[in-house]
Amino acid sequence: MRNDKTILLNEIRHKKPLIHHMTNQVTMSLLANGILAAGGSPMMVHSEDEVAEAVRFADALVINIGTLDAAAARSMKIAVKEACEYRTPVVIDPVAVGMTKLRRNTIAEILSEGSGSLKVICGNAAEIACFAQKQWSGKGVDGEMAGADLKGIAQSAAKQTGCLIVMTGKLDVITDGEKTVVLETGHEMMAKVTGTGCLSTSLTALFLANSLTSSLSSVEKAARAMLMLGICAEKAAAASPGSGTFAVQLLDELYRVSGEELEDMYEQVVKEGAL
Numbered sequence: 001m002r003n004d005k006t007i008l009l010n011e012i013r014h015k016k017p018l019i020h021h022m023t024n025q026v027t028m029s030l031l032a033n034g035i036l037a038a039g040g041s042p043m044m045v046h047s048e049d050e051v052a053e054a055v056r057f058a059d060a061l062v063i064n065i066g067t068l069d070a071a072a073a074r075s076m077k078i079a080v081k082e083a084c085e086y087r088t089p090v091v092i093d094p095v096a097v098g099m100t101k102l103r104r105n106t107i108a109e110i111l112s113e114g115s116g117s118l119k120v121i122c123g124n125a126a127e128i129a130c131f132a133q134k135q136w137s138g139k140g141v142d143g144e145m146a147g148a149d150l151k152g153i154a155q156s157a158a159k160q161t162g163c164l165i166v167m168t169g170k171l172d173v174i175t176d177g178e179k180t181v182v183l184e185t186g187h188e189m190m191a192k193v194t195g196t197g198c199l200s201t202s203l204t205a206l207f208l209a210n211s212l213t214s215s216l217s218s219v220e221k222a223a224r225a226m227l228m229l230g231i232c233a234e235k236a237a238a239a240s241p242g243s244g245t246f247a248v249q250l251l252d253e254l255y256r257v258s259g260e261e262l263e264d265m266y267e268q269v270v271k272e273g274a275l
């Protein structure tokens with residue numbers, strides 16, 4: 001039965017979960033503002049000297065390797081280990097993971113670090129394909145894969161890693177390897193603003209935050225995060241002459257959308273197939 005207390009976005013706005021980001025230098029401000037607009041509290045803490053202490057306060061940890069270096073990789077491993085001790089969900093954006101050895105090795109080490117927490121991998125098709133033993137086919141940080149069996153690749157990645165997978169693009173696929181949700185919401189203008197993929201990772205972390213008491217499954221929570229971004233992007237695009245206005249308008253729509261509207265949309269558009 002739906003009531004105000006069971007609507008996930010309403011609970012998020014009431015509790016304002018603290019989302020610890022260790023993320024890239026390109027899109028950090030968009031992510032902080034996106035989390036605030038949606039109803040959470042962002043925290044960007046990177047230093048090796050304080051990250052283990054800081055992560056204990058977090059309701060979820062985001063790891064985004066967009067502008068990775070050796071120091072960041074060290075800090076990320078410390079944070080993930082600590083998050084796992086506290087059973088804090090870890091949501092990983094493996095930006096361009098197939099491109100360099102540093103990225104591949106760091107992600108492999110993070111995935112093997114600690115076992116107490118839900119781990120989620122959120123990336124575009126080329127990035128997720130790397131976890132399904134497929135060849136990296138991205139172009140820098142962008143990674144569409146026309147014609148590929150996206151659902152099959154996402155499910156295979158979930159089975160091989162034991163992680164919840166959120167694959168972004170024209171189609172979004174959210175799967176734990178058993179239960180799968182496919183979304184067709186969103187707008188092509190999203191690909192013209194850097195960081196909309198990073199933002200889908202941050203919102204996924206927000207919806208999976210530890211402090212939330214919702215009995216929804218992780219797949220259902222992550223699907224709501226992606227749906228929220230998708231429907232807000234559609235509204236923002238309709239009101240924007242170009243990608244600059246769109247980026248600002250997207251924050252406005254994340255701020256304005258209600259929990260009830262999100263639930264109504266979920267019932268209308270989610271294609272759920274237990275396989």
Ligand SMILES: Nc1ncnc2c1ncn2[C@@H]1O[C@H](COP(=O)(O)OP(=O)(O)OP(=O)(O)O)[C@@H](O)[C@H]1O
Nearest residue numbers: 124168169170186187188190194195196197198200
């Ligand atoms: N053609 C499209 N139609 C609808 N939605 C799209 C389209 N392209 C991207 N999206 C949406 O944009 C968001 C970002 O996805 P994308 O796959 O472009 O991420 P990314 O490559 O990791 O981006 P970035 O590195 O800039 O953060 C997702 O929410 C996705 O659903």
Ligand SMILES: Cc1ncsc1CCO
Nearest residue numbers: 024026066067095141195
């Ligand atoms: C453009 C870019 N380069 C490294 S990270 C990043 C932001 C999108 O992932």
